[in-house]
Amino acid sequence: MKVTVKLFATLKELMPEGQNQMTVEVEDEATVDDLALQLDIPEEKDLIVKVNGRHGSRNTVLEAGDRVGIFPPVGGG
Amino acid sequence: MDFLERQKPMFTKQELDIISNSTVLIAGVGGLGTHQALELQRVGVNKIYLIDSDKIEMSNLNRQVLYGQEDIGKFKAPTAKESLDKFALGTEVTAIIEEISAETEIPEDVDLVLDALDNFASRYQLESLAAEYNLPLIHGGIDSWYGQVTTIVPDETPSLQEIVGGKKEDNEVIPAFSPVVSVIASLQVIEGLKIILGRENNLKNKLLLIDLNDYSINEIEL
Numbered sequence: 635m636k637v638t639v640k641l642f643a644t645l646k647e648l649m650p651e652g653q654n655q656m657t658v659e660v661e662d663e664a665t666v667d668d669l670a671l672q673l674d675i676p677e678e679k680d681l682i683v684k685v686n687g688r689h690g691s692r693n694t695v696l697e698a699g700d701r702v703g704i705f706p707p708v709g710g711g
Numbered sequence: 712m713d714f715l716e717r718q719k720p721m722f723t724k725q726e727l728d729i730i731s732n733s734t735v736l737i738a739g740v741g742g743l744g745t746h747q748a749l750e751l752q753r754v755g756v757n758k759i760y761l762i763d764s765d766k767i768e769m770s771n772l773n774r775q776v777l778y779g780q781e782d783i784g785k786f787k788a789p790t791a792k793e794s795l796d797k798f799a800l801g802t803e804v805t806a807i808i809e810e811i812s813a814e815t816e817i818p819e820d821v822d823l824v825l826d827a828l829d830n831f832a833s834r835y836q837l838e839s840l841a842a843e844y845n846l847p848l849i850h851g852g853i854d855s856w857y858g859q860v861t862t863i864v865p866d867e868t869p870s871l872q873e874i875v876g877g878k879k880e881d882n883e884v885i886p887a888f889s890p891v892v893s894v895i896a897s898l899q900v901i902e903g904l905k906i907i908l909g910r911e912n913n914l915k916n917k918l919l920l921i922d923l924n925d926y927s928i929n930e931i932e933l
Contacts, residue, residue: 643857680876708854710885711829
C-alpha cells in the first residue's frame with residue numbers, strides 16, 4: 635500500500651532533492667517504525683509523528699493513503 | 712507615564728493585575744532563559760526566579776543575551792539578575808545557583824514554569840517537579856533553524872516524555888542561533904501569559920513545530 639510522507643527539520647535531508655513530500659510503498663499493516671526503517675531513520679532516535687494531522691508514534695499502524703509527518707524533537711536551549 | 716502604557720489596550724484591567732502579580736520560574740539561564748527573562752521583565756511581571764548551576768563560557772555569547780565577554784567564568788543566574796536589575800523596570804529578580812534535580816524546591820509563590828533547559832533528561836526532571844507542585848510548564852526546544860513549543864499541565868495534557876518518546880539522547884553539540892532561540896523563547900513567554908490569564912487559543916494538547924528555514928509551522932493535536 636502507499637502512504638504520503640513528509641520529513642521535517644533535520645530529517646529533511648532524507649527526502650529526494652527538490653521534493654517536499656513523497657509517496658512510499660509499505661507492507662500492509664506496516665507501522666511508522668517500519669516506515670522509518672525503510673527511510674533510513676536511525677532506530678535509536680526519538681520521533682514526533684503526525685498521522686493525518688493527529689499525534690502518532692513509532693507503533694502507529696498505517697493504512698493506505700495515510701499522510702505521515704515525521705519530526706525529530708529538538709532539545710537545545 | 713507608566714512604561715507599560717502601550718500594552719495596556721491589549722488586556723483587561725483584571726488581566727493586567729494578574730500579569731503584574733505573577734511570578735515565573737525560568738529553569739535554565741542560557742539562550743532560551745536569557746531571552747525569556749528580558750521579555751518577562753518588559754511585560755512587567757512581579758517576580759522572576761532564575762535557576763542555573765552553570766558558568767558563562769565564550770561559546771554561550773552568540774545567543775545568551777544578558778552576558779558579555781567580561782562575564783566569562785561567572786555564574787549565569789546572578790549575572791543575568793545583575794543585567795536585568797540595571798534596567799530598573801520594577802520586576803524583582805531572584806537568582807538561584809542550582810542544578811534542577813528531584814531535590815529542587817520550587818518557591819511557593821511561583822505561578823508558572825518556563826523550560827529553558829538544553830537537554831531532555833533535565834526536562835523530564837523539571838516536568839516531574841512542575842507536576843509535583845501542580846504548576847503549568849511551558850516547554851520549548853531548539854536546534855539550528857528549528858524549534859518546538861507546547862504546554863504541559865498535569866492531568867490536562869500528555870507529559871513531555873509521552874510526547875517526545877523518552878529515549879536517551881546522544882550528546883552531540885546542538886547548533887544554536889540567537890534569532891531562532893529568540894523566536895522560540897518569545898513564543899514560550901506569549902504562551903505562558905495566555906496560560907496564567909486563562910486565555911483560550913493556547914498550546915495545551917497541541918505541539919507547535921516551527922521551521923524558520925522554510926517558514927513552515929506545523930501544529931499537532933496531542
